Every structure is written in C-alpha cells, then in structure tokens.
Amino acid sequence: MNQDYIIPNAWSIIEEGFEIDRVKSSESLLSIGNGAMGQRANFEEFYSGDTFQGSYIAGVYYPDKTKVGWWKNGYPEYFAKVLNAPVWIGINIEINGEQFDLNTCKEVKNFRRELNMKEGILDRSFVATLPSGLEIEVFVRRFLAADLDELGAIKYDIKPLNGKANIVFKPYVDAHVKNEDANWEEIFWESIGSEIKGEQGFVQARTFKTHYNVVTYMENAIFINSEKQAITPTAKKTEWKVEFTYEVNVKANETATIQKFGGYVVSTNHKEDELVAAAKNVLAQANALGYEQLLTNQKEAWAKTWEMADITIDGDVKAQQGIRFNIFQLNQTYSGKDARLNIGPKGFTGEKYGGSTYWDTEAYCLPFYMATKNQEVARNLLTYRYNQLDKAIENAEKLGFNKGAALYPMVTMNGEECHNEWEITFEEIHRNAAIAFAIFNYTRFTGDESYIPEAGLEVLLGIARFWKQRVNWSADKKQYVMLGVTGPNEYENNVNNNFHTSYCAQWCMNYLVEQVENVKANYPEDFSRIAAKTNITDVELAEMKEVAANIYFPYSEELGIYLQQDGFLDKDLTPVSELAKEERPINQKWSWDRILRSAYIKQADTLQAFYYFEDQFSKDRLEKHFDFYEPLTVHESSLSPCVHSIQAATLGRMEQAYTFYLRTSRLDLDDYNKEVHEGLHITSMAGTWMSIVEGFGGMRVKNDTLYFEPRLPEQWEGFSFKINFRNQILKVNVNKGETTFELEGTEPLEVYVFDQKVVVQPSI
Template identity: 55%
Template sequence: MKKYLKVDPWSIIEEGFVAENHEISESIFSIGNGHMGQRANFEEHYTGQSLQGSYMAGVYYPDKTRVGWWKNGYPEYFAKVLNSTNWIGIDVKVNGETLDLATCTVTDFVRELNMKEGVLRRSFTAELPGGKKVKVASTRFVSMSMKEIGAIKYAVTPVGFDADITFSPYLDGDVKNKDSNYDEKFWDEVSKSNRADQAVLTIKTKKLDFYLTSTMTYAVEVAGTKADVQPELTEKEKFVGHSFQVQAKADQEAVLYKYVSNVTSRDHAVDELASVGAEVLTKAVAAGFDSLLDQQKEAWAAKWKDSDIVIEGDVEAQQGIRFNIFHMNQTYTGEDSRLNIGPKGFTGEKYGGSTYWDTEAYCLPFYLSTADESISRNLLVYRYKHLEKAIENAEKLGFTDGAALYPMVTMNGEECHNEWEITFEEIHRNGAIAYAIYNYTRYTGDYSYLGEYGLEVLAGISRFWAQRVHFSKHQNQYVMLGVTGPNEYENNVNNNWYTNRIAAWTMEYTLDVIAYLKENEGARLDALMAKLNLSDAETAKWQEIIENMYYPADEEKGVFLQQDGFLDKELIPVSELDEKHLPLNQNWSWDRILRSCYIKQADVLQGLYFLNDQYDLETKKRNFDFYEPLTVHESSLSPCVHSILACELGYKEKAYEMYLRTARLDLDNYNNDTEDGLHITSMAGTWMSVVEGFGGKKIEDGTLSLNPFIPGHWQSFSFKIVFRGARLNVQVTPDSINIKNETDVETDLIVSGKEVTVKGNETIQVSLAASAV
C-alpha cells in the first residue's frame, strides 16, 4: 500500500514530485466526460516513465488473440480501447532549454484534481539544467457541457530573468498501446492540414474503420496582453504541430490557451468530421477558457446534486467516496446506449476497456439511484442489442435452439477474452445479466421493459442454463460441471454453489416474467412465445431443473460449499499468513493459488448478496463467518459485498474496514496495481457500501426500505437516492435519520422497519434507536 496523497474532502492533492509515483498519479488524476478521457500525462515533454493515454469512448481495435495454443471456441481477437491522438501535447523551451521534469530539479510541485469542478491543475518550479528557474501552472479539463472539447491553460513564468519562451502545441496520432499483443500500431493517417490559426489531424483504425478528427487552435498572452505570433508549422507522419516564440521579462507570465475538438465517426459522417470539428472548436473558442470553465463547474454541480455523499468526522472516508463517485460520473453519462462501462474506464489500457459483468452486478445500482431511469435502461438495452451475438457465442460452444451465452469481455457482443478458464467456464456472468433486469424493474417499476426487451434476453439465458446442466444419477439431481465461479482462484470446479444458484434463479425469474406478461400483456406474450418458439414443454423442463438443482452444502457447519470438495482444502485463515505472501497473485505460483483455500472475491457471499431476501440472517452469518476469513480480497469487486453483508450482520468494525478498503483502493494503491488504471467498476461498489451497507437500502415489494447505522467515529453521513421521480436526501446521525424530499413527488418508504410517508419538499425525522441493526 502506497499512501502519498493529501487527505482533502473535495480534492486529490499530490505535493512534491516523485517520479516513482508518476504512473500511479497518471491514473488517479485522470479526467473524462463520457465521450473521451485523458490520463494525467504531462503536457510538456517528459522522458521519464509514463503510460500515455488518450481515449475515445466506443473506439476500439480487435487485436489478434495471442495464446500458446488454440482451442475450439476461442475468440479471434481481444478488443482494446485505443490509445488515441495525444491532444494535450505542448513542448516548452526556455532560452533554448527543454522543459522536462525528468531532467530538471523540481520544487513546489502540486497536482490537484478538483472533483467538485471536474478540473485538473498542476503547478511547480523547475530549475533547468543551465540553472535558470521557471514557474509553471496548468489547468486542464474535458468539457461536460461540450463533450467533444478539451481545454488547457498553460502558464510559464521566468523567475528573475528575461526569457525567450518557445511553445510547441501539437496533435500526435503516432501512438500505440502498451498492451498490444504484437506491438502493432493501430492507427493509419487519413489526412492533415496545417495553417497559422489551426491544425487538423484525421486518423483511422487499421481495422473496423473508426475515424478520429482532432482540431487544434490556441491563443497566447504575455503579462495579461494578447500576443500575436507567427508559428512555424510542423508536419510528420500522423503529426501536426506549431512552434512559436514569445518574450517574457523577468517574473512575467506567458500563457498558452489550447483548445482541441475530438470528433469521431461513431457520431458523425466521415466526410463531415473536419467541418464538425471546426464548428465545435469555433464555439468553444468564442466562449473562451473562463466561460468554458464556468460551464464545467455548473455541469459538475448538477451531477453532485444527485449523487453526492457527505461524511462528517472522517476525511479519508469522505475523500474516498467522492473520488469514486467522481470517476463513475465522468466515465459513463448514459446518453449513448451503444456505450458501456469498462473496468478501467478512461484511466488505462488493462482489460481492454471492454464490458464485463461488473456493469450489471455493481454499476447498475449506482445509476438507478443517482440518475434518471433512462440511463439505467440504456445499460440494459445495450445487452438486448447484443442478444443475437450472445446466441452466436453459445453456438460456437455447441449450444442450440436460441441458448444465449453473454460474453465475459466484449465491445460489440462477441466474446473477446482469450483465457480458457474465463471464456469457457466463468459462465455465471449470464446470471448477472438476468439479475440486472430484475433489479431494474423492481427499482423503477418499469415493467414495460419485460415485454419490450426483457423476456427475450431471459429466455435465451434460461435456455443456456437448461442445456449447461445435466442430470446426475449419482446425485439424483441436476449438476453443473467444469465451471469457474466469481472466485477466480479456483478453476474448472464442479457445482460452484453460486453458479448453480444463479442459474436456477434465472429460470425461476423467467417463469415469473412469463406469468406477469400472461396476466398483464397477454397479446405481447403470445407474440413473444411465437417469435422465440417457446413452448410449455420447455418451460416445464425449466421448472423441473429448478426443483431438482444440486447445491453443495455441509450440514455440520451449516454452510453452502463453494464447490464440491471445498472442505478437502487446507483451511488456513488469511490472518495466519505471513504478510510477505500477500498479495498472492504477485507472490505465489498459479498452481499454488488454485490448490489453496484462498478466495479472490465474494463467491457464495455474492449469491447471498444478490438473493438477499431468500436467506435468513443466521444463514448469512454462518456463511460470512466461514468464508470471509479465507478471502484475500485481491479483486477490487470483493470488499464492497463483504461490507454490505457485514453491515446487515451488525459487524460494524468489519463493515468499516471493508468500506475503507474499497473506497481508497486506488488512492492508497492497496493491490499495488493502480499504475495500470483505476478500478472503475468497483467504484460503484464503494457507493453501494455506503448506501446499501451503512444506509441499509433495499427494495421490498416495490417499496424503498432504509435500515441504517453509523460507524462509531462518524458524526453523520448523508446520501441521495433518486427513486421513482423523487430525490431523497438521507442524513444519518448517531441519534436520528433525517429524510428530506427535494422534489414535489410524495414517497412512501420503510425506515427502520416503520412505514412512513415523505410529502413533497418535506423533511421527516426517525429515531435511529428504532433501527433493527
């Protein structure tokens, strides 16, 4: 764990430049707006270690799969969100010396990500190799109000001497991905143009033909006065740049304002990219940097109005939760149903930026409770649009008759993951897709989704489960062999409890949806049954499987077994391991991990979290007490589930420990991997830990239920919930629960087991002593 950032409720602050921390900071200080994102690379030339990353949402490349041997069913490619045109670049020379923090002596270094405003600022003093000192200050953001615009204010001040300052702003499309399987560059140049007031670069991917046009312009001031410059124009392969010199007297500030538009063929016709880019850029420049910055602040204020969580009495916890909410809001805005949420978002290349089951299992609750329901609906529609591909994926593995296997990793619905134990065996992801439909409809009350989209997806998934199980004469029940559960530290196991349970639950829920449609949308159901060729005989088979599914369990311990034979392992708690072994994935061989009892993330407990209302408190307690001590939490998705269950069980210290771990996972680099990019999808789990954990939020028969408790050293905490048209501000103190309805929509809810009504714009108070926790 590496802690070097200042604790602050609204900002992430790095004081002092330590090169060894730079790639970690590049991830942590990343910015984005749903359309594009940018790692916190320096604008100026930097020869130190760096992972350059500029990303455009939905633009990806099918990098050829690289494996030691090929197996039937393997995907042909691994999708990668591409490192795109470096639009932030501004090389700087002072009296002919290059500004490079790797070769300068750097003092007074401060890097700040202002999460309230969505702005990245940096300042420092650099002593150049020749002994001269300059002060530098930069301000950068990608606009929330004009999604295709990025803006930079870059200021250089010579300290005690007159200086010739050379600025060289540029656009560089000659980039590559660090994780390219064959060190291939993925972009070709299409065109470029260069003139005194503007530079344009258009590149396209070598496959799939995504086009990106970046257009750059700038303005210059010296000592607050606009400077007219005559730039030298530079052109190279996939590169356009300008270079010009200004004279600044001692202690005078020279400022470059750089504006860039990034437009893609996902949103515009290819032959219109240049004109659209120029038009967008013209509007941005006309507004000016300060006005764009004001719009940025307003846009972020609106997001915080719906999603902020306030914690009083624990600044580390406060900073952690806002950091996670900030990155969720800048990664996905929900405006484009073609997009989804990659595990690293716009902060790094690892995992290819593709869609995983993380979206449905962890991200959906955040958007359900903090945004208009159309945003969550778009996440579900994304999967509906990929249903045919999911059926094709299943067919490649030998499944028939419309059985659907959603991919573990995807961009367009095709599976593009190349590890056999994941691609072929981690099939529980199918259950998360089904659960998301259930979660969405029970939360929003939008049951129209079931007939419009939902049943088709559920039927495809249920068909997969029905074909994936088989009847065991030995067990006299249905079993499922050769799977990998959520705990990826076990591969190719038989009867993973969670996978068996979510499979049976999916079929059960599908039958419930059919019954609902039969009663409420009979004509639509008839049409769907005909379209899907879904018969009563097939649904009867599902019912038979539901009633006869095998679930491994140990009666003596009273726990569900993670898989057949789990008790054959040597059960040594994590607490008895020497810390030198942790994290296991960086210190043990894979063989040793697979044979061990150690659990990467919630597995059985994942099922108890999802299907919470189907198990009593004592069952949850026995399983938690058995499995949590064996869990190393080396998946970012693990601590949040444990925190939520610990809250329900009254394990307050464990709940807080797990919360702080998920909230500060990247800020404190718990798993020693933050330099690869942030754990975006687990950040939603941090929100869940507060709202579903400490806040005790559940949906019971269509009614919002809250059963909160407050960690002992907190003075109070509050969170927002958008529920069926109302926005509730819930504040919890050691003595009371205060609920303010910030809308005109009257809302019924259950608070600490008591039914209450909150009228429009009303505030009510309930004693915390009434809480059942």
C-alpha cells in the same frame, strides 16, 4: 505498506512534491474524462522519465488476433484492446534554447497537483530550475468539457523568476501512437492525412480492422500578462502530426501563456467525410464561448452532477475523500447519454482488461446509475445488452448450445466474446446471471414494468435456455449438476457445482417462468410477438421448472453451510489471518498451481449469491456463511471488499464493515493492490457507493417500497445521500440517534426504517 502521499481533502485529490517513482501512479489517480473521452494525467510538455501515455475515446477499440498454442473450438478470435488515442494535449516547450523537461531540471520545488473533483478541473503548479540556472514558475490547468464532450481545454502559464526568457511553445496533435500493452510495438492506427487552417490543426487517422475514423484537432492562442498576442506561428505537418511554433520573449516576472483547445471527433457520431468540418464546428463553439465561459460552464455542469450524486460523511475526511473520488470517476467514465457505450473496468485511465463491458456493469454499476441518474440512464445499460442478444446467441452456438440459448460474453466491445483465458471464456458463466439479475433489480427499483415485455423477456429467455442446456442429469445424485465452471472466485478454476453459479441458474429459470406468465397475462400482444420470434412453448417452460427444482447444491450437514463447490472441505482451511505478510498478495507471491489448490478466495463467491438473493436467506444463515467464508477471503479482487462491507453492516459488525469500506473506497488512492500505475478500478467504485447506501444506509426495495436500516460507523458523526426513487428525489440523513429524510416533489413518500413506517412529506 500502502502508499500514503495523497493528501486527505474532502473535495480534491492533491499531490505535493515531485517524485519520479510515483509519476505513473499519479497519472492514473489524476485522470480526467467526460464520458466521451478521457486521459491519464500525463504532462503536456515533453517528459523523458518513466511515464504511461494514455488518451482514450469511448467505444474505440482494436480486435487483436488471439494467439494460442492450439486452437480450441469456440475460442474467441480476438482480444479487444482499448486503444491509446492520438495525442491532443501535447505542448513541447523550449526556454532559452533548452528543451523543458521536468526529468532533467536541476530542482523542482513547490510541485503540486490538484484534481478538483467538485469542478472537474486538473491543476499543476511548480517552480523549476533549468539546467541553465533559470528559475521558472509554472501553472497548468486542464479540463474536458462536461457539456461539450468533444472538447478539452488547456491553459499553460510560464513565468521566469530570475531573468528574461525566450520561450518557444510547440503545441501539436500526433496520431503516431502505440499502446503500452502492445506486444510487438504495433501501431493500431493508419494515417488518413493532416490539414492546417490558420491556427487550427487537424490530423485524421483510422484504426486498422475496425476502421474508426478520428480527427484529432487543436487551436491555440498566446498571451503575455493575460493580453492576447498577435503572433503568426510557423507550422509544419506530416501525415501523422501537425505542430505550430510560437516564439515570445518575456522579462523576469512576466507571464507567457498558451491556451489550447483540442479533442476528438469520431466517425461513430459524424459522417467520415465531415469529420474535419465537425471539428471546426466544435472549435467555433469553443471560441464563441471563450475559455472563461467554458470554465464557468464546466463548474456548473459538475455542480449539477454533484447535487444528485454526492454523499457526505461527517468527521472522517479520508472516508469522505474516498467516496467522492469513486463517484467522480464513475461520472467521468459514463454519462448514460449513449446506449452504445458501457463502463469499462479501467474507464479512461489505462489499457488493462481490454474490452468495454464485464459483468461488473450489471452486478455493481447499475444500482449507482439507477439511483443517482434516472430511469432512462439505467435502461440504456439494459438496452446495451438487449441490442447484443443476437451475438450472445452466436456465442452460445459456438460452444455447442442451440435453440436460442444465449451466453453473454465475459468481455466485449460489440457483443462478441473477446476474452482469451479459457477458464474464464468458457467457464465463468455466472456473468449470464448478473444480466438477468440486473433486469430484476431495475424493475424492482424503478417500477418500470414496460422493459420486460418490450425487450427484457427475450434476454431472460435466452439466458434461461442456456442454463437448462448447461446442466446435466446425474444418475448418481438423482439431480441436475453443473460441471466445469469457474465462479466469481477466480482462484478456483474448472470446478463442479459451484454454489453461486448453480443457485443463479436456478433463480434465472424460475424468474423467466414467472415473467412469461406475467407478460402473457398483462401484455398479450408483446407475448404473441415474442412467442412467434422465439418459439417458446409451455412444454419448454415446464421442463425449465423441473430442472430448476432439481438442481444440486453441495452442502455440509456438519457445518450447516453450502459449500463453494464440490470438494471444498478437502482443502487446507487455514484462515488468511495466519498467512505471513510476506506471502501476500498471493497472486503476486504464489504459483498459480498453489493458488488453485488452496482454499483462499479472491472475492465474494458463495457470499455473492447471498448478496444478490438476500431475501431468500435468513440473517442467521448469512452469518454462518459469512463466518466461514470471509476468513478464507484474500480480497485480491477490487470487487470483493464492497460486498463484504454490506454484509458486515447487515450483521451489525460495524468495525469490520468500516474496514472493508475504507478498502473499497481507497483501493486506488492507497494502492492496496500495488497496481494503480496501470489504471483505476472504475467498476468496483460503484461497489463503494453500494457499501454506503446498501451497507451503512441499509437501503432495500421491498414490495415497491424503500426500506432502511441505517447504521453509523463509530468513526463518523453522520452521513447523507440522495437517491432518485421512481422520479422522487429522497435525501437520507443519518446521524447519531436519528435518521431524517428530505423529499423533493409534490407527493408524500412512504418508507420504512427498521420496519417502522415513516411518511416523508415534500420539502416546501
């Protein structure tokens, strides 16, 4: 049974009632971020119950030494940990001499938390009875400024209800933190020192090995009944921590408030010897604006984001809540401002899957940012990979490849491979194809022809060279084979001739040859530069074409389908529907040996290739493959339901498409995989967006033109979305019986709906 305590609401994630066994899950679901930093929804005050403390800074990591029983040549030297950052939100509280702790209160009632997605604000309120019998009413508001991304703000109100109270606020910043996933209670930070200036506190710490310098800072103000109090705090500091103490006395029904500004400044954006000065500058900007103006700016910034990114669904509040939750988290995680950053699979919500970049970015996330932001943001994601091409070539060299072959990492922070499971590190090589496909997808959607000659061709060449060397000639089959790989279905390791991987390899080599001819003909200066740099020759290109034309794909003549890999039909093909419920999820109930010998598929594999290259397969062929592989798919990857939702919609199977949509959109809200306490599935959230726009909206780009095949689930009255297509903002409204368009701009736009041309005029 899935969790169901999140109250359905179109614009908010709401939790009512204080339950200690769901604190960690709620900390994930109510996480906030602003692209530069983020944090789980931990309580500001001390909490003695079970909690997962987590604050994170974009791009800051630690290279944890890989330890294996025996070393394998080419094995990654480290596993990149996403680091728990120093605490800036902390406010310990004493009331009438008692430490305030929700875990030890006699009673907590009217507990409510609301993550207001429309405005990017997290609120918490409750009435608590302390062990002494004093009853207090509490309201806390927190946000991370969307337009001043080194700043966060907290407003914490306490009102005693049945007696007077002596309240001691102890706000602090503390760099002595560790990771939830630390193996031996390690500390990954070293102290540089602390500083106090008036009511401002600063702690500087540096990561071991990577030497990121971070100043965590704060400034506080105290109010009684909204009137600022002239209270001089006592202050103390250690090398790790700065803490202020403010003491106030209030009568029953009077409100004591602490307002706290805080956050991080990082050496990636400032000179190391100017970090404290940079923090002081952020505080000066915050004070000049004031809390209320910062709040107003926050609302306006999010309103601007939603103006472009929102998807509306009429008649289904849980579906509406699901898509907005996904869009909200994506925008919290990555803003597109900084090409050095990428989209981590947990974003700012947890530590699992250490590393900031997976193939998820190119396969799932790029379309969302490309269509809801602008060309520059999408191009930054491609630039991220171009800037790491040299590292990708080094990664391939470590595995024995040469002549400029590039293998992009499965997991990375800086271009180096840092994933420490051999069957993924060495074998899950389809990630290379996702990067090449993203270049194609970007060019197809944006019409930007400049990226490939400027940067993309070098990436495509390195990837194609890898594929050419990765296959080998089979004298038996008289074709090129691809041995020892793991496809997207990670429940099959070390297989031969995985269809997805081989088909992608063929496509990549053909696409490279095509683009070389394009650049040679239309951008001769760029081609001369690239040819001199890479030593590409006509002979090499001819060899690639020959290899691509002769790649082997396992195929069943009897079934009329491509096989996921050699020997797939040797497995027991009992469908998932016949598995007992107590056997699910198999990744938690079965041994790995049993999983590997089964036919059960973690996520779209052969069908992922059909998704990428849809225009190369007929709908009849898609249907045949869908009917064979989906019944064997357990969907135990967050990336699985979205692809199947799109394909079910394409086949007109709307009930199935809707079921998959709910699963992808509410994967975390309903905790389908029983792991939301570890953090959210950020990258799969982009797949949720695709399931509406590409699935129910049926949007495709063909011949520089938008095509739509809109289909409405029975449960919906209608839906709408916007896309930025080549700097024209098109709104698509799908209702029962009709699809209408609204266009921002000055020029008309031709689109096709079920292959019928429609000319959309700009709105006046």
